[in-house]
Amino acid sequence: MDIKHWFDGNSHSPLIIAGPCSAESEEQVTATATALAAIPEVGLFRAGVWKPRTRPDGFEGKGAEALNWLSKIQQTTGLSTIVEVATPSHVEQCLKHGISAVWIGARTVVNPFSVQQLADALQGTQTPVFIKNPVTPDLKLWIGAFERMRKAGLKYLAAIHRGFHHYSEKPYRNHPMWEMSMKLDRIIGVPIITDISHICGCRELLADTAQKAVDMATDGLMIEVHTTPEQALTDAQQQITPMQLETLLKDIVWRSKSSVDNKSLLAMRAEIDDIDSEILSLLARRMGLSCSIGELKKQNGMAAFQPERWKQILSEHIDAGKSLNLSEELVTNVFEAIHKASVEAQTDILSRN
Numbered sequence: 001m002d003i004k005h006w007f008d009g010n011s012h013s014p015l016i017i018a019g020p021c022s023a024e025s026e027e028q029v030t031a032t033a034t035a036l037a038a039i040p041e042v043g044l045f046r047a048g049v050w051k052p053r054t055r056p057d058g059f060e061g062k063g064a065e066a067l068n069w070l071s072k073i074q075q076t077t078g079l080s081t082i083v084e085v086a087t088p089s090h091v092e093q094c095l096k097h098g099i100s101a102v103w104i105g106a107r108t109v110v111n112p113f114s115v116q117q118l119a120d121a122l123q124g125t126q127t128p129v130f131i132k133n134p135v136t137p138d139l140k141l142w143i144g145a146f147e148r149m150r151k152a153g154l155k156y157l158a159a160i161h162r163g164f165h166h167y168s169e170k171p172y173r174n175h176p177m178w179e180m181s182m183k184l185d186r187i188i189g190v191p192i193i194t195d196i197s198h199i200c201g202c203r204e205l206l207a208d209t210a211q212k213a214v215d216m217a218t219d220g221l222m223i224e225v226h227t228t229p230e231q232a233l234t235d236a237q238q239q240i241t242p243m244q245l246e247t248l249l250k251d252i253v254w255r256s257k258s259s260v261d262n263k264s265l266l267a268m269r270a271e272i273d274d275i276d277s278e279i280l281s282l283l284a285r286r287m288g289l290s291c292s293i294g295e296l297k298k299q300n301g302m303a304a305f306q307p308e309r310w311k312q313i314l315s316e317h318i319d320a321g322k323s324l325n326l327s328e329e330l331v332t333n334v335f336e337a338i339h340k341a342s343v344e345a346q347t348d349i350l351s352r353n
């Protein structure tokens with residue numbers, strides 16, 4: 001499949017990107033690609049050619065030599081290929097070898113200089129570019145990378161959610177933040193692929209995480225596949241065999257992103273819309289009162305934030321929420337957001353002359 005057709009399609013059928021973490025030898029990468037070419041769901045063959053390693057002296061990829069293997073794979077299997085690029089020279093070499101698409105890794109996206117250099121190197125081509133989330137949950141950096149590519153005239157763009165660094169590695173290697181990818185989609189409007197291999201860091205969590213990603217309306221999955229995963233030179237614990245990939249894909253219950261035409265669904269959504277507009281009017285009324293209180297606090301020399309009152313109302317709301325079957329997490333999140341906006345409005349009033 002020409003990967004550009006997937007972008008051009010109106011409703012994206014899920015894109016499955018599979019292949020080894022690293023291209024290690026011509027035999028390994030060709031054997032994996034041949035097995036994957038026989039799995040109809042696989043739309044794009046991945047292989048790392050330059051490997052960003054946290055510490056030196058590990059396997060750092062085969063470089064340009066591996067691009068020759070991938071070009072051959074494209075010709076013999078018909079699979080499109082995707083490679084990670086981190087420097088303009090990587091881009092040039094991929095273009096020279098006719099690699100179908102590139103991805104920008106999590107460690108590169110954190111650096112706007114690097115991302116700009118990649119955008120400059122890709123300018124004038126219509127290479128599909130897949131951009132992983134930065135290691136840290138900085139949505140603006142991720143958005144900025146898309147903006148740089150768009151400014152360079154690139155239009156075949158997709159995001160890859162590969163989870164975020166967190167101090168405890170359990171249970172995930174990189175913690176998924178589904179809400180972050182939803183925000184990116186709302187702001188930038190690109191398809192989002194979920195890299196379950198780098199989220200999980202181990203084989204055991206892959207199936208459940210793939211299903212979760214599909215339930216969260218992912219546009220595709222990136223999965224690391226190796227003919228002999230235990231012997232892989234990089235990311236051995238998270239790679240699976242082509243056969244395991246087949247089983248994993250077969251077991252996924254695919255969900256549609258669009259709504260069915262159903263009367264009771266429509267009726268319940270209409271009711272939700274009414275409730276939301278009530279919530280909005282109540283919020284506006286509450287903010288109005290909050291501002292009047294702000295004036296009063298100012299006249300009486302009170303701080304905008306009153307810790308005792310806040311502790312008291314939050315704990316009362318949590319208790320009231322429990323009796324209404326609302327979780328502590330939901331009540332806390334909602335009232336923290338409301339209270340924060342309230343305190344900000346009042347500090348504005350206090351600081352005015």
Ligand code: PEP
Nearest residue numbers: 021048105106107162198
């Ligand atoms: C990879 O896909 O092999 C890789 C290095 O990923 P990330 O940039 O997500 O760490």
Ligand code: MN
Nearest residue numbers: 021224234235
């Ligand atoms: Mn990897």
